[in-house]
Amino acid sequence: MYEFARSHVVALIVLTLFVAGIAVYAHSFGNGMFWDDYDGILHNEYVRNFHIEKFFSENLIAGAGLESNYWRPLLLIIYSTQWKLWEAWTPGFHFTNFFIHFINALLVFFLLKRTVNIRTWLIFLVSLVFLVHPLQTEAVTYVSGLGDPVSFFFILIGIYAYHEYREKNNKRLLFFFLALISFLLALLSKERSVIFPAFLLLVEFWHSIKKERSAEYQIQESVLSLLPFFLIAGIYLFLRGTVLNFENTFNIYNLENYYTTHILARVFTFFSVIPEYLSLLIFPKTLFMERTENVAVVASLFHVKTLIGMCVTLIASFFAAIRFKKKPEYSFALLFFAIAIFPASGIFVPVAGIIFEHYMYAPIVGFFLFFAAGIDELWNLKKTAQWMKIVGIILLSAWIIAIGIRTVIRNTDWKDAITFYEQTLRHAPKSLRVWNNLGMAYAENGSYKDALYAYGRAIALDPENPIPYHNSGNVYEELRDRERAEEYWRMALNADPYFIPSLVKISPTP
16 A cells, blocks of 8 residues: 555656646747757767768767867767657757756656655655756757756666666666766767766765775775776776867867966856856856856956855865754765856866856755755754745745746747847857858848847957858848948958858869
8 A cells, every 4th residue: 555655656646747748838838949959959070971980980070070178979879869859840849859958857756765864755856856957048048958858767777777787786787887887878979978977976875884895895885886886987088188179178168368277267167156056056147158258367366256266165065064964865965066067167178168057057956955954954853844935935936936937937038049139149248250140040030130239240240250250241241242242251261261151162172
């Protein structure tokens, strides 16, 4: 009878999560594809023709004739498989992103249910928030954001499998190999998955709390168990630094400046963006893509935002430490958050952008688990009156409904290229690449006057960049004004004498 009731509870949780996910994401299935979707999928010859050997030997967008720092063969396999199934039918791509995200929400629930000791309904709420939070749209609604859900899927599977392996059940060896395979697949999905062994250290930490064996025996067993994972991580880093180093694997920012050459600048900058992340997690009102354009590199420990970020980190760490014996879930949550966000911190490897909303895709679990542990502890206090619990549930429910509605609204920003770029520029008006992308979207739509205006704004932001000049020339070519077209192509060459697209336009082959 107990098993029957338990199976019905699980079924209800799965159904509720699915309905909630569909409620906030279904209307986005008809959204368009743009920005990196062009180079990664729509204009990628390797993806359209399933050149699987190229997926493993070349960079992510080599099929579009471009270079990048990224090597994600499994992601390209998924894209190419989808192309075989429905070609450029965008709802298929959007549903795939949503479905993997939904599965991740289930995995978050089952993993936390298997590990931490807090109430089931609170674990469910953590999974629900992970599913419907508007910060997730950058990884779910945006087709090219799929790398985050896919890599996190394999990370969650791997953590769960390793946890089962450490439980020493009858299928122990099977779970160990499942964890290894999951790690490999995660690495083939996104580079940041190299942090996976740190999650396994977290599992080891969690098992050490149980003190089932002597400390000496447990350390020895842990080292032997973790060694293969650290070996795989080391081999991966070696390959990415040598034969799979397409541009600059260990400087994804891809520029030499104060931020990339001074580790303290990256440390201070990371702490300075923590308050921004916290505000977005709790009150996600203003959402847009190009946040890096509005974030300055911080070179001082005494910058206000840096101090706030450090103080918040120290307070949370101190609180977790003093409550460790009675509620170790605080430490588990804090470490999960720290591990998940570390690859996006830019501290050891400068990342492409200082701050992005999708950087919170995995850390969001640890952040809200920390609060769930606090609610669970308050729930146990005898002095917590029943009316307080009811008010707390009402407020929590209202907040979850509010962020779900915010997700629905945010999804409309991703409707099509022009809508998205215009919305982004309202918050990041100095983004050259967004102005240039908006110009291309206008040109593709036949709005040539608007395209020339957008390219003009891009040129004003950086007169030394040849791309908007070249694109302006392309617009004049479409308008059959060859003289003006060549004038802009020559301006592109003045900015960069070796800019091949303009060279080809001015000196076409006979």
